[in-house]
Amino acid sequence: MSTLTHLDELESEAIYVLREVAAQFERPVILFSGGKDSIVVTHLAYKAFYPLRIPFPLLHIDTGHNFSETIDYRDALVKRLGATLIVGSVQASIDAGRVKEETGYNASRNKLQTTTLLDTIEKYKFDAAVGGARRDEEKARAKERFFSHRDEFGQWDPKNQRPELWNIFNGKKNVGEHFRVFPISNWTEMDVWQYIYKERVEMPSIYFTHERDVFARDGQWLAAEPCIPRKPGETVERRQVRCRTIGDISCTGLTLSRATSLEEIIDEIAATRVTERGGRADDKRSETAMEDRKISGYF
Amino acid sequence: MEKQTKDASGYLDMELLRFTTAGSVDDGKSTLIGRLLYDSKSIFEDQLEAIESASRRGGNDEVNLALLTDGLRSEREQGITIDVAYRYFATPKRKFIIADTPGHIQYTRNMVTGASTADLAIILIDARNGVLEQTLRHSYIASLLGIPHLLVCVNKMDLVDFSREVFEKTRERYRHIANTLHLDSVTFIPLSAKLGDNVVEPSSRMPWYDGQTLMEILETIPVNHRVNEQDCRLPVQYVIRPISDKFHDFRGYAGRVAGGVLEKGDAVTVFPSGLRSTVTAITRLDADLEKAVASESITVQLADDLDVCRGDLIVGRGTPPTVAREITLVICWFNDKPLRPGNRYIVMQATRETIGVVTRIIHVVNVNTLQAEEGKDTLRANDIARVTIKTAKPLAFDPYAKNRVTGSLVLVDPDTFETVGGGMILGAADQIL
The missing domain is CATH 3.40.50.300 (P-loop containing nucleotide triphosphate hydrolases)
Structure with missing residues (x-):
């Protein structure tokens, strides 16, 4: 008997998880950021239920600080899939006084997303939020379950997680609680790109190299955009860059790159010596920054 | 390197x-x-x-x-x-x-x-x-x-x-x-x-x-x-029925093959109902497959319009599974709330879910000496024991030694919804104690 390749096995596992979500929950939603991981999850959902349309809406938590290419891509994808898009606006949360905008040079709306996310989950009564987080991304995420329980305050209790055995996923919960579900938990950054290559998944243009106005801060290249105030002495240069991850503009470091195709991206990742989140300012705030954000309900 | x-x-x-x-x-x-x-x-x-x-x-x-x-x-x-x-x-x-x-x-x-x-x-x-x-x-x-x-x-x-x-x-x-x-x-x-x-x-x-x-x-x-290559099993996860003109008559059974090989044209039996049919199509997205092997997530269509739903087991070539309402299993207990005979739990086995009552603790294994200690009436966190469980609905299963997917189950506390135990099925209780 032939053994499945690693990509076939990871795909089958993710599709299995997505079908469990459809079977076990009443109001699931896919958290869609426009980044490669949520694009792959959406693609997998399309495959999992075909010829049925994806039986959940997509939810974009919009910080208002987006690369315009991300929004164009999002809207085209939603149209192509015939999916429903819900947008949770961080700006609206700020205007309503639910959160307070950070100030200073390193201000970011990344952390503010948590409140908007939890408010939106509560508003629509979502009981499962499917995300593209992977265990290899970050040390706190290495401890995540596929089906990860959140209490009525949306909080994660990392020390008291349900054991997850074989491929049996327990999605039972009390009213008001919800689950975060991570179908591509076992994928690495390389697996994601190989899969995109194998499946010919269309990607936002900013993942490929392009010329952009950037400036250097703390060893990273950041986009020269009005939402990131520059310190004196930070000068704008025109460089060939691409995104390795896509988040809020204010905390997404850009990578100097010549990669114009998926093949070249894969080769670039194979040769790199820095993790993809090495370019994320939000993780550098403290040693357990991700764990702290996750406990309070972050993605 | x-x-x-x-x-x-x-x-x-x-x-x-x-x-x-x-x-x-x-x-x-x-x-x-x-x-x-x-x-x-x-x-x-x-x-x-x-x-x-x-x-x-x-x-x-x-x-x-x-x-x-x-x-x-x-x-x-x-x-x-x-x-x-x-x-x-x-x-x-x-x-x-x-x-x-x-x-x-x-x-x-x-x-x-x-x-x-x-x-x-x-x-x-x-x-x-x-x-x-x-x-x-x-x-x-x-x-x-x-x-x-x-x-x-x-x-x-x-x-x-x-x-x-x-x-x-x-x-x-x-x-x-x-x-x-x-x-x-x-x-x-x-x-x-x-x-x-x-x-x-x-x-x-x-x-x-x-x-x-x-x-x-x-x-x-x-x-x-770790996969059983002989006995074909497909636990049904989800029934796909699009309401659209193009796929008006489409009725697909989505699942991940849990053993053996499933081929187009295979005669299959649905457990526990015992209904029979033939596989007319195996698909992954819009690709038509001739066959699917263990671990593959696929969608299957059958020749007859049967009542098949989540929790059913589609069985192809190989030996049939066992169907029983009382089983003997080895259980690992995870929870601080102890297990006692008479306790009720939600049983999740493959894609099936039912209620189960612990009928007997046969023995507890001392994990440091491997001695089977009889006469215990309680399981505590991290105990490993042989027990019997009676279920409200019949389970279609294989012994764990033959199939890890159809032979495993978890117990869920019906009050807290925590996963409290993991079980490996040995067989029907009237055959194996």
């Missing part, structure tokens, strides 16, 4: 090996994993920088590789591993997923969790201490969970002068465990995780060892032993 050796398409067809590691921090488990990640260039510069500075803050002179796997704040503070952590690395030959589990006795549940999906287990032994009680416990859990291959790594050989005699004595001692547990695929490796001997590179200090290094074994051992 060169990472950059293939063009993009060359990366697409690798095999995936899932393995688990058992042993306490003192055995050098974290160092061994750190060594595998480091030597396969899976530790990145920013990760190394982060653990270097964390080690300095913690007062360590040397880089503490354990910080790579201990990610939670409380784990770092206490210097212990609390929960299963998953690690990923790749060589040009294979992709690997490590379920790194804590070795302390109170975390038996974590080892069981990590072992449940593993193709291989690494059992670490400190060469200075030899075979200990915990070695037996780890080996027992690995055999209980049906892990096909065990690699017994005799570590810290540098601290016993790379002595062949020490290694062989340990191997002889372990034979007793292997015989008791009927382990048939056990490999022994003398190594030093700290210095790297026999981890990735062969050791020049142990010329008497002519076996493979740990990495060579991980890269070459067959991976498909």
Whole structure:
């Protein structure tokens, strides 16, 4: 008997998880950021239920600080899939006084997303939020379950997680609680790109190299955009860059790159010596920054 | 090792090996994993920088590789591993997923969790201490969970002068465990995780060892032993019925093949109802497949319009499953709330869900001596026991030894919804006690 390749096995596992979500929950939603991981999850959902349309809406938590290419891509994808898009606006949360905008040079709306996310989950009564987080991304995420329980305050209790055995996923919960579900938990950054290559998944243009106005801060290249105030002495240069991850503009470091195709991206990742989140300012705030954000309900 | 050796398409067809590691921090488990990640260039510069500075803050002179796997704040503070952590690395030959589990006795549940999906287990032994009680416990859990291959790594050989005699004595001692547990695929490796001997590179200090290094074994051992290749099973997860003109009559049964091979044209029986039909199509997205093998997620269409729903088991070629309402199983108990006969739980088996009542505790296994202790009326957290459970609806299953998917179940507390136990089915209670 032939053994499945690693990509076939990871795909089958993710599709299995997505079908469990459809079977076990009443109001699931896919958290869609426009980044490669949520694009792959959406693609997998399309495959999992075909010829049925994806039986959940997509939810974009919009910080208002987006690369315009991300929004164009999002809207085209939603149209192509015939999916429903819900947008949770961080700006609206700020205007309503639910959160307070950070100030200073390193201000970011990344952390503010948590409140908007939890408010939106509560508003629509979502009981499962499917995300593209992977265990290899970050040390706190290495401890995540596929089906990860959140209490009525949306909080994660990392020390008291349900054991997850074989491929049996327990999605039972009390009213008001919800689950975060991570179908591509076992994928690495390389697996994601190989899969995109194998499946010919269309990607936002900013993942490929392009010329952009950037400036250097703390060893990273950041986009020269009005939402990131520059310190004196930070000068704008025109460089060939691409995104390795896509988040809020204010905390997404850009990578100097010549990669114009998926093949070249894969080769670039194979040769790199820095993790993809090495370019994320939000993780550098403290040693357990991700764990702290996750406990309070972050993605 | 060169990472950059293939063009993009060359990366697409690798095999995936899932393995688990058992042993306490003192055995050098974290160092061994750190060594595998480091030597396969899976530790990145920013990760190394982060653990270097964390080690300095913690007062360590040397880089503490354990910080790579201990990610939670409380784990770092206490210097212990609390929960299963998953690690990923790749060589040009294979992709690997490590379920790194804590070795302390109170975390038996974590080892069981990590072992449940593993193709291989690494059992670490400190060469200075030899075979200990915990070695037996780890080996027992690995055999209980049906892990096909065990690699017994005799570590810290540098601290016993790379002595062949020490290694062989340990191997002889372990034979007793292997015989008791009927382990048939056990490999022994003398190594030093700290210095790297026999981890990735062969050791020049142990010329008497002519076996493979740990990495060579991980890269070459067959991976498909954990699936049943004979008996075709498809637990139905979800029924796909699009309401559209184009797919008006489409009725697809979505699931992941749990054993054997399913082919177009195969006669199938649906359990537990016993209804029969024929497979007319197997699809993945819009691709029509001739056949599907174990582990593949597919959608199947049948010739007849039957009442088939989530929780049913579609069975093709091979021997039929057992159908019963009272089963005997080995259970690992995870919860602080004890299990007692008469307690009710939600039973999740394959995609089926029903209510079950514990009818009897036959015996509890002392995991340190493997003695079966009878006459117990309570199971506490981390106990392993043989019990019987009666279910509200019949279960269609295979013994766990024959099929890990259809032979496993979890128990869920109906009040707290916590997963409180993991079970491996032995058979129908009227046949096996």
